Amino acid sequence: MVKHSAVFIFIFSVFAPAVFAQQKIRLTDDWQFLKQDLGGIWEAVRPVKKGAPEEVPLWTNVTLPHCVNAKDAVDPDVNYYQGPAWYRTLLNVKNPYAKGRTLLHFEGVGQKTDVYIYTTKVGSHVGGYDEWTVDITDAIAAFKKSDTLQKQFNGKIPLSIRTDNSRDLEMIPSNLSDFNVYSGIYRYLNLVYVPSVSLDKIFVQADVDSLGKEGKLSVRTRFYNPLNAATATVSIKLLDPFGKTIQQTQKVLSDLKSDVEIVNFNVKAPQLWSTEKPTLYTVETTLTTKDGVFTQAEKIGFRHFRFATKGPFFLNGKRLLIRGTQRHEDAAGVAAALTEEMIRQEFILMKEMGVNFIRLGHYQNSRIALNLCDSLGILVWEEIPWCRGGLGGPVYKEQARRMLTNMIEQHYNHPAAIIWGLGNENDWPGDQPDFDKEAIRSFMKELNDLSHGLDPSRKTAIRRCDFCKDIVDVYSPSIWAGWYRGIYTEYKQVTEEEFNKVNHFLHMEWGGDSHAGRHSENPDKALQQIKAQGTADERAGDASLYGGAARVSKDGDWSESYICNLFDWHLKEQETMPWLTGAAQWIFRDFSTPIRPDNPVPYMNQKGLVERDLAKKESYYVFQSYWATKPMAHIYGHSWPVRWGAEGEEKMVKVYSNCDEAELFVNGKSYGVKKRKSPDFPAAGLRWNVVFNKGENSVSVVARKGKETVRDEIKFHYQTEKWSKPAKLLMEKMADENGVATIGVKMLDDKNVQCLDAANWVRFGLTGDGELIDDLGTSSGSRLVQLYNGRAVIRVKTKNGKSVASAKVEGLPTAFVNL
Incomplete structure (x- = not known):
């Protein structure tokens, strides 16, 4: 049976006695999984003795959340799996309500889903990112009528779920998109017990004037009432940030079939939600009928935002420079199946970097992500996955409408959310034989009207579709200065030109790729081949590593050194643009994509500030030096x-710091104190030209901000020997701790000098008792990877045995090491 890994007992009503409060139980353990299709549902539930030869196909044990593509999305040798898969478990159902309903609440399943109780299909859903619910009450009752089935399954209820991410041109997102369209139950699945009448949704509108003096709160409810109960009592409480009830009301309802506005409260001088102080109130709604009590609590915030016409962004009457990043639900080893703790860790890293805004691209994210944005103070642009490929037919359009409606209604109460995104790169053809701009414009208008009808309080937006930019409230063109087009010093000029073309501008997606661990002594060398173009948009084929005009994305070294310079320039320029609403760098974490097999880590988009396992790249600290408030200092080159x-x-030597001044020490000698000056590129003036010792060197910095002092130190080897062409590989075990061995390979010339510019492909192998820790999508977690400065690293689970690891570079003898 499924274990109750987390049980949330909701609040009892104070207006009426209740025997039970409703329960929501995460179903995480005791699942079985099959990565293929079945002949039919009977194969999932038929009685077979364990170990019998007819027990085929073979199921494996998994926990939820679980992604079908946890490993194969970044397997360098195969295309990721797109097709059906199955999950099954046994439910122990104990609904405490006499006439209660038992529900399955899915927080996100990719991409098409069918749900079965025993052999009865109880629900289906299309779309991998919105939440949905299946009522299994009647199917359970029918199943329990059979004593034979009760005995066969020991009183448990067999639940089977089929997921499918097969390619389908009448679905969004398009498979032309630059991210994997994953499969699996990759968000939490909940077993929910509710009384016969419950709250389906609560819509809370919290408004405040621009001065923050007058607040208004309205609450609208929607009911789940399958037995058609006639009346109910609804009670509303407003609790302040300390949990004190400040207003409450009660209402008897005789219409439970439609949305009902319950109350309008006036709130004097509410405490405002902001990115610096994300103050949250609580609206507690209790529904009481003769069959039970249902209570739901919603966190809400009072805030006022405004995009000035041809001007900046204002939050609560003050200009706020939007300092943003973006995310995909994607992580090393699990793909889309992030646990709550993993998501929390990711968002805390963003906030510590100084982020005040995030675009959740290119689909509705987990409710956990939105809750974190509310509590941490991170503004949100969230969008539906109408991404690339053109426009499909009626089924396609209906899915887009449904997903937009679900996104807005399910995330309506989050104060962090300020923008509903209607699409991304909708000027990108390919899925349909005809590419009709007018049809796309017409549908974009329809979605824009739908969004404003569902939620007039928030803005609509799209990114990169110039022929639709007049439709939405906020527009982001494509500006990739110094990566796909031109040079990064063109950023301000190009941005201002685009800013002047629309009423409300917000720059989404800028930056470039970097191969973690690769560095350069001359990172801007590639810019010598590239002419200033006065434009910085991404065009068809620009992401390719082959052909076309010179561009850094193709001709650069993909070093962390270059990308830090690009980020540094953009960030210091953004501080000198008083008209700018803001921008969001693409992307916080490296993520997998099926359309980039030739990148240094195959099938990885490497534009992240952290790797797929959240290991920080050097560029993370560049952003922190501009955005973070807590004193920090980081010497480039860890x-x-x-x-x-x-x-x-x-x-x-560059030091990225937000401190007022810093003093550098090299091998114990001070090279003086320098003041931080943001316009002084690079590193805001915190840079020193020094002479290193041949061999080992130690560099440290002491930085001061007011009365606070922070320090950082690195050690490295300085190589003066010049190298010739690569001749051989040296492989060695670097560490062995807790059953995990770290092995490294170096490229050497014929005189054993390390070839520090070598970027050859290396393939790791292993024979014996151990297991390579690969398919992670990181520079140290892929069995096929480009060298970084003539070296590469991978890890091995030794399993207390003996193994032989190998490293192969085309044209050179294979290297080995015994483990």
Whole structure:
């Protein structure tokens, strides 16, 4: 049976006695999984003795959340699986209500889903990102009528779920999208007990004037009433941020079939929700009927926002420069199946970096993500997955309407949400034989009207579809200065030109890729081949590593050194643009994609500030030096073990810090104190030209902000020997802790000098008792990866046995190491 891994008992009503409060139980354990289709539902539930030869196909044990593509999305040798898969378990159902309803609440399943109780199909859903619910009450009752079935399953209820992410041109998102269209029960699945009448949705509108003096609160309810009860009593409480009831009311209702506005409260001088102080109130709604009590609590916030026409963004009457990033639901080892703790860790890292805004691209995210944005103070642009490919037919359009409606209604109460996104790169053809701009415009208008009808309080937006930019409230063109087009010093000019073309501008997606661990002594060299173009949009084929005009994305070194310069320039420029609403860098975490097999980590979009396992790249600290308030200092190069150059040559040391001043020490000698000056590129003036010792060096910094002091230190080797062409590989075990061995490979020339610019592909292998820790989508977690400065690393689970690891580079002898 499924274990009750987390049980949430909701609040009892104070207006009427209740025997039970409703329960919501996460179904996480005791699941079986099959990565293929079945001949029919009978194969999932037929009685077969364990171990019998006819027990085929073979199921594996998993826990939820679970993604079908947890490993194969970044397997360098196969395409990721797109097709049916099955999950099954046994439910122990104990509904405490005499006439209660038993529900399955899905927080997100990809992409088409069928649900069965025993052999009865109880529900289906299309769309991998919105929430949905199936009432299994009647199917359970029918199943329990059979004593034979009760005995066969020991009183438990067999639940089977089929998921399917097969390619389908009449579905969104398009498979042309630059991200995997995953399958599986990759968000939480809940067993929910409710009385015969319950609250389906609560819509709370919290308004405040621009000065924050007058607040208004309205509450509208929608009911789940399958037995058609005639009357109910609804009670509303408004609790302040400390849990004190400040207003309450009660109402008897005789119409439970439609949305009902319950109350309008006036709130004097409410405490405002902001990105610096995300103050949350609670609206507690209790529904009472003769059959039971249902109570639901919603966190809400009072805030006022405004996009000035041809101007900046204002929150609660003050200009706020939007400092944003973006995310996909994607992580090493689990793909889309992130646990609540994993999501929390990710968002805390964002907030510590100084983020005040996030675009949740390109689909409705987990409710956990929205809750974190509310509590941490991160403004949200959330969008539906109408992404690339053109426009499909009636089924396609209906899915888009449904997903937009669900996104808005399910996330209506979150104060963090300010923008509903209607699409992304809708000027990208390919899924349909005809690409009709007017048809796309017509449907975009329909979605825009639908969004405003469902929620007049928030803005609509799209990114990169110029022929629709006049339809939505906020528009983001494509600006990739210094990556797909032009050079990064063109950023301000290009941005201002685009800003002047629309009433409300917000720049989504900028930055570029970096291969974690790869560094350069001359990172801007590729810019010598590229001319300033006065434009920075991404065009068809720009993401390819082959052909076309010179561009950094194709001709650059993909080093962390270059991307830090690009970020540094953009961030210091944004501080000098008083008209700018803001921008959101793409993307916080590296993520998998089926359309980039040739990237240094195959099938990975490497534009993240952290790797797919949340390991910070150097660029994370560039953003922190501009955005974070807590004092920090970071010497560039923590993942750069060997620097190179001539003996006696001056080399630049950069310190990224938000402190007022910093003093650098190299091998114990002070190189002086420098003041931080944001316009002084690079590193806001915190850079020193120094001469390293041949061999080992130690560099430290002491930075001060007011009375606070922070420090950082790195050690590295300085190589003065020049290398010739690669000749051989050196492989060695670098560490062995807790059953995990770290092995590394280095590229050497014929004189054993490390080739520090080598970027060859290396393939790791393993024979024996151990297991490679690969298919993670990280620079140290892929069995096929490009070298970073002539080296690469991977880890092995030794399993207390013996193994031989290998490293193969085309044209060179294979290297081995015994473990």
